[in-house]
Amino acid sequence: MAHGPHLVIIGVGHVGSDVLTYATTLGLFARISLIDIDQDVSKGQALDHHQATGVPPMLSTVVEQADYTACADADVIIVAAGPSVSPAAAESVGTASRNSLAEINAPVIRQVMAGISAHTHSAAVILITNPLDVNVHIASTEFDYPRSLIFGTGTALDSARLRRIIADRTGVSPDSVQAFMLGEHGATAFPYLSHATVGGLTLPEISKILDIPAFDHEEIGKAVVDAAFDVFYSKKWTSSGIARSAIALARNVVLDQKAVAPVCTVADGVLGFHGEVSLSLPAIVGANGVERHLEIPLDDWETEHLTISAESVRRVYDSVAEH
Structure with a gap:
């Protein structure tokens, strides 16, 4: 087990993948755990980035596929789960398109927060998933989790x-x-x-x-x-x-x-x-x-x-x- 700051990333699609890339190059985290509803994706991302740590001058960060039990000793959890705005939605409703995801992503955030809160109440939870403000409100007010530790990337x-x-x-x-x-x-x-x-x-x-x-x-x-x-x-x-x-x-x-x-x-x-x-x-x-x-x-x-x-x-x- 790696000793040092531990990051959990939930959702490793387009956004989560970039979060992972920047996290590994930052050199701040000793261990990065990946959770995704598609386990093939989280496995592949973990393997890909684990192999990339062999390229100098990358640090030997542990990158692993995981489940919600990994949250137990996490320092920070970044949530990028759920679908993003589709080109069709953007064409249809323009700048309001993030809000069109509410009905789809509200249940996703409730499921994610249930998984997190089953294992920790001490990690900072940083949300990215849109509609961001709505999802932060769900996470902060519908779960027994310290409000100061739940925040979104916001503006x-x-x-x-x-x-x-x-x-x-x-x-x-x-x-x-x-x-x-x-x-x-x-x-x-x-x-x-x-x-x-x-x-x-x-x-x-x-x-x-x-x-x-x-x-x-x-x-x-x-x-x-x-x-x-x-x-x-x-x-x-x-x-x-x-x-x-x-x-x-x-x-x-x-x-x-x-x-x-x-x-x-x-x-x-x-x-x-x-x-x-x-x-x-x-x-x-x-x-x-x-x-x-x-x-x-x-x-x-x-x-x-x-x-x-x-x-x-x-x-x-x-x-x-x-x-």
């Missing part, structure tokens, strides 16, 4: 896309951009631009200095939401960015980074919410999972769009809630 990837867009328009590195997308991981996500900065400068300040057009909330928000579908319509799925986001969050937990990230959790006692919905807000992520939310100031436009986003998520959750 972490949307925020990365936002930083990339701002960086491209200002001609700087994304590392110099501090900006978040908030709310739903989906069509109603919105940019938190009132406190976005580039090199410590507000967006109006950097726009004036560089003599570039001002950043418009509506336009840039749509550009970020549409960015995922630019990828999807070309390769028929998205996987790389979301996988990197999940592994970055796992790293925050294992190394107790206390990083601020817009992860999806039950919104309770923050910005007027009282546990009725799960969505993405800035939070501190460390060894104890989501350690606290940040009570951020919002302008009127952002307040309005947070309400719209919360209502959208709640409607979808109500359609699949168990009564």
